[in-house]
Amino acid sequence: MKKSKFASLFLASTLLVGVLAGCSGGDKESGSEGDTIKIGANLELSGAVASYGTSEADAITLAVDEINAEGGIDGKKIEIIKVDNKSDAAESTNAAIKLTSKDKVTAIIGAATSGNSVAQVQIANDSKTPMISPSGTSTTVTVGEDGSVNEFAFRTAFIDPFQGTVAANFAANELKVKTAAVYADNASDYAKGLAASFIKDFEAAGGTIVAEESYVAKDTDFRSTLTRIKSANPEYIFIPGYYEEVGLIVKQARELGITVPLMGADGWDSPTLVDLAGAAALNNTYIITAYSAEDPDGKAKAFADKFTEKYGEAPNSFHALGYDTVYLLKDAIERAGSLDGTKIKEALEATDKLELVTGLYSMDENHHPIKSASIIEFVDGKQVFNTKVNP
Numbered sequence: 001m002k003k004s005k006f007a008s009l010f011l012a013s014t015l016l017v018g019v020l021a022g023c024s025g026g027d028k029e030s031g032s033e034g035d036t037i038k039i040g041a042n043l044e045l046s047g048a049v050a051s052y053g054t055s056e057a058d059a060i061t062l063a064v065d066e067i068n069a070e071g072g073i074d075g076k077k078i079e080i081i082k083v084d085n086k087s088d089a090a091e092s093t094n095a096a097i098k099l100t101s102k103d104k105v106t107a108i109i110g111a112a113t114s115g116n117s118v119a120q121v122q123i124a125n126d127s128k129t130p131m132i133s134p135s136g137t138s139t140t141v142t143v144g145e146d147g148s149v150n151e152f153a154f155r156t157a158f159i160d161p162f163q164g165t166v167a168a169n170f171a172a173n174e175l176k177v178k179t180a181a182v183y184a185d186n187a188s189d190y191a192k193g194l195a196a197s198f199i200k201d202f203e204a205a206g207g208t209i210v211a212e213e214s215y216v217a218k219d220t221d222f223r224s225t226l227t228r229i230k231s232a233n234p235e236y237i238f239i240p241g242y243y244e245e246v247g248l249i250v251k252q253a254r255e256l257g258i259t260v261p262l263m264g265a266d267g268w269d270s271p272t273l274v275d276l277a278g279a280a281a282l283n284n285t286y287i288i289t290a291y292s293a294e295d296p297d298g299k300a301k302a303f304a305d306k307f308t309e310k311y312g313e314a315p316n317s318f319h320a321l322g323y324d325t326v327y328l329l330k331d332a333i334e335r336a337g338s339l340d341g342t343k344i345k346e347a348l349e350a351t352d353k354l355e356l357v358t359g360l361y362s363m364d365e366n367h368h369p370i371k372s373a374s375i376i377e378f379v380d381g382k383q384v385f386n387t388k389v390n391p
Contacts, residue, residue, distance in 0.1 A: 037076045037339065039064075039329065040083065040099035042110035042120060042131075047087025048244065051270040052112035056134050056322030057082060060109060062310055063326035073333050078326075085111055089119040096120035100127040106339050107131065109325050112318065114138035114190060117153070124152040128341040130348060132156060132329060134321040135290075137163065137266065138190060142367035152341065154348050154367045156290075156325045156358075160190060163265040163288045164197025164240075166373050166389050170286070171236050172205035174375075174387070175261055179210045181234035183225070183249065185241045186214035194240035194265055202238075210234050215245060222249050223256060230258050242267040247276020254281040261286065269317050269376075279381025286386065290358045291320035292374045294385035303357040316383075317358075317374075324356040359388075 041060055044053030060080060068077045081103050085092035092111050099105045100123055108124065108131040111117045117136035124131040132154045133141050139160065142153045171177050180202055185191040199209055211232035213225045226249070229237060237253070239246055239262055246268050253262065263286040274282060293304040293314040303323060307315040315323075331354055332347035333339065351363040362370045375386040 035072075035076050036079045037073055037333070038079050038081055038103060038105045039326075040081050040096075040103060040105035040108040040110075042083050042085055042092055042095040042099060042108050042116075044087040044112050044116065045082065045084035047085075049087045049113055049242065051243070051272055052135060052318050053085075053087070053110075055316060055318035056110070056112055056325075058311060059307065059315065059319040059322035060326055062307060063323045066306075067326070067330060073330055074337075081105060085116050087113070087116070089115050092116035092119040093123065096123040096131075100124075100129050105129065106333070106341070107329055107344060109134065109322070109329070111136065114141050117141045117155075121150045121153045125150060128152060128345075130154065130329075130332075130341055130345045132325050132348075134325040135266065135318055138193065139366070139368070140189075149366055152345050154363070156321050156328060156361075156369060157266070158290065158371055158373055159368050160193040160265075161197040162373065164194045165201045166288050166375070167194075167238055167263055167265065168198045168201035168205060168207070170375055170389070171238070171261075171263065172202060172207050175236060177207065177235035177261070179208050179234050180236045180238060181211035181213070181229045181232055182209060183213045183215065183229060183237060183239045183241075185217055185245065187216050188241070190267065191240040195238070198238050198240070215241075215249075217242070217245060219245060220248060222252050226253050226256050226258065230256060234260060236261050236263065239264045240267065243270040243273040243276065247273045250277040250285060251281050254278075259284070263287065266290065266317060271316070274378075274381045279378075282378035282381060285378045287376050287378075289317035289374050289376050290371075291315070291317040292376055292383065292385040294383075295374060295388065296385075297359075299355060300357055320357045324358050324361070327356060328354065328361065 043057050064078045083095035085095045112135050114136040117133035118140050130152050135157045136155050137157050137160045142150050182195050184195040211229050261284050265288045268287040269289050332344050336343040336347040354361045359372045372388050372390045374388050376383045377386045
């Protein structure tokens with residue numbers, strides 16, 4: 001997922017990256033002190049999307065505790081070094097610099113959002129430190145604007161275009177709607193990318209877009225725009241965005257008498273959404289996620305039971321993605337047989353049909369995972385598993 005557009009790194013940070021590149025020592029192993037493997041966690045632990053980062057941090061802790069209790073990785077215990085990027089791209093860059101130059105971590109998990117993940121790509125590449133974003137869905141996390149692959153950047157979540165396609169096919173084939181409206185955050189590359197993908201595939205399936213409207217992050221009153229959408233009489237509304245605004249949009253839409261199905265993507269997936277929208281307003285809404293605690297798959301259920309026992313609540317997709325990222329990295333380190341960043345990177349690239357909580361995971365040539373997605377329906381404020389969509 002992408003919270004904000006990342007335009008450029010600060011000059012000072014760029015200079016520091018140059019220092020890192022000069023001191024990286026090529027393929028020299030790092031991140032190990034005796035019997036410890038240092039893994040960085042560059043996460044949104046405060047700020048606008050702290051819900052995402054703190055969710056992943058909890059699940060990372062659970063996974064690391066499990067692995068360490070079972071003997072670690074090749075006999076070495078994992079030490080997680082968490083840094084708060086404060087939901088800010090510049091802070092994410094600084095966090096990556098600290099983790100690679102001072103803490104000398106073997107790899108970095110994070111960030112949760114695409115913009116904050118892109119902010120550390122240059123540091124990862126120059127220091128030869130593999131980074132894995134658990135939930136950064138924008139293609140720009142792993143592929144640059146020139147089309148080249150960011151060599152040391154990976155992700156655990158599926159990419160934005162896949163989510164837009166899933167939403168379009170679900171609307172056309174499962175909900176059987178013929179007309180739709182799109183209401184997206186026009187300041188967010190995440191939302192714009194999802195909207196474009198949805199429109200393309202919905203129209204390809206024979207559907208008609210009867211309204212396209214936009215809002216801006218931090219808006220709080222959406223009534224006038226929703227009134228225009230209502231007048232277009234869509235059978236379905238696609239709202240790619242983040243829970244802070246979406247919660248208010250859903251609430252105000254229902255207050256205006258809009259009763260048609262509403263759907264979004266992984267940006268909706270936060271407990272705060274129910275608080276903002278209200279349980280009743282969320283009825284007849286759907287989201288695309290990487291995971292559902294109600295997925296009948298045995299591995300998914302086992303994780304849900306362990307997480308609930310430790311934290312007293314059912315896990316969401318950010319928990320599952322954070323947890324899976326640790327095990328994805330563990331698998332790569334074991335297959336690499338080394339803590340060398342380049343060898344771990346090569347092992348990540350070769351990942352094929354690894355069984356994780358969010359499904360079978362394989363890596364394509366652009367460092368995008370090939371994996372399934374879950375459709376979740378809200379019923380009286382609770383997330384209920386609807387179906388799973390395979391790639």
